[in-house]
Amino acid sequence: MIDADKEGMADFVYKRDGSSRQRAIRECANLVRKITARLIHPRLATAALTDLQRCLAAALDAACLDDDGVPMPVPPSEIHPWVGQSNVVAPPMQLHLEEDVLVGIVECSEVYGGHVPWVHGGVVAGLFDAMVATRGALSGSKMTAKLVIDYRNPVPLNRPLRLEAVVDRIDGRKYHLSARILDGEILLAEAYALTLAPKS
Numbered sequence: 001m002i003d004a005d006k007e008g009m010a011d012f013v014y015k016r017d018g019s020s021r022q023r024a025i026r027e028c029a030n031l032v033r034k035i036t037a038r039l040i041h042p043r044l045a046t047a048a049l050t051d052l053q054r055c056l057a058a059a060l061d062a063a064c065l066d067d068d069g070v071p072m073p074v075p076p077s078e079i080h081p082w083v084g085q086s087n088v089v090a091p092p093m094q095l096h097l098e099e100d101v102l103v104g105i106v107e108c109s110e111v112y113g114g115h116v117p118w119v120h121g122g123v124v125a126g127l128f129d130a131m132v133a134t135r136g137a138l139s140g141s142k143m144t145a146k147l148v149i150d151y152r153n154p155v156p157l158n159r160p161l162r163l164e165a166v167v168d169r170i171d172g173r174k175y176h177l178s179a180r181i182l183d184g185e186i187l188l189a190e191a192y193a194l195t196l197a198p199k200s
Contacts, residue, residue: 104163136195141175
C-alpha cells in the first residue's frame with residue numbers, strides 16, 4: 001500500500017539529518033520561530049525592542065547572498081509551509097508512519113492563534129491538508145481535490161498534538177482518506193478528503 005519513494009514524499013516522513021549546512025539552516029529557522037513567538041508575547045519589554053531591532057538588522061546583513069557561488073537549493077520538504085524544518089512560518093510538524101497510519105506531531109505557539117487563545121481554524125485546515133496529501137502521495141495519489149473538516153473542540157496552543165491520516169478506500173484514481181487531531185485521548189477535529197492520482 002505504501003511506497004515511501006513516491007515523488008520524494010519520503011523526505012516529509014523520514015526526516016534525515018542532512019548536511020551540516022542544512023542543519024545550520026534548520027537551527028537558524030528555529031531561532032527565528034522562537035523570536036517571532038516572543039515578539040507577540042505581552043510581557044516583552046518595550047526597552048528590549050531597540051536592542052532586538054539592532055540584532056535583527058545585523059542578522060539580516062549577515063545573511064548575505066553569494067552571487068558568485070554555485071546555487072545550493074533547499075529540498076522542497078525543507079520549505080514546506082507545515083512540515084518544513086527550514087521554513088520559519090512552519091510549526092513544523094514531524095511525520096512518521098505507524099504501519100498504514102501517517103502520524104504527525106506538532107505544537108503550535110501563539111503565532112498560530114486567532115482572536116481567541118486557540119489554534120486558528122485555517123491553520124488546522126492546513127495541517128490536515130499536509131497530512132492527507134502526504135498520506136495520499138505515499139500510496140500514489142498526491143493532489144487534494146476535496147477536504148471537509150468537522151471541528152469538534154478548540155485546538156489548544158502550546159500543547160503537543162497528534163494527527164493521524166489513513167487511506168480508507170481507493171476507487172480508480174480517487175483516494176478516500178480520513179484524518180483526525182487528538183490532544184491525548186480528546187478528539188479535537190476530524191477531516192475527510194479526496195485525493196487524485198495522476199491520469200495514466
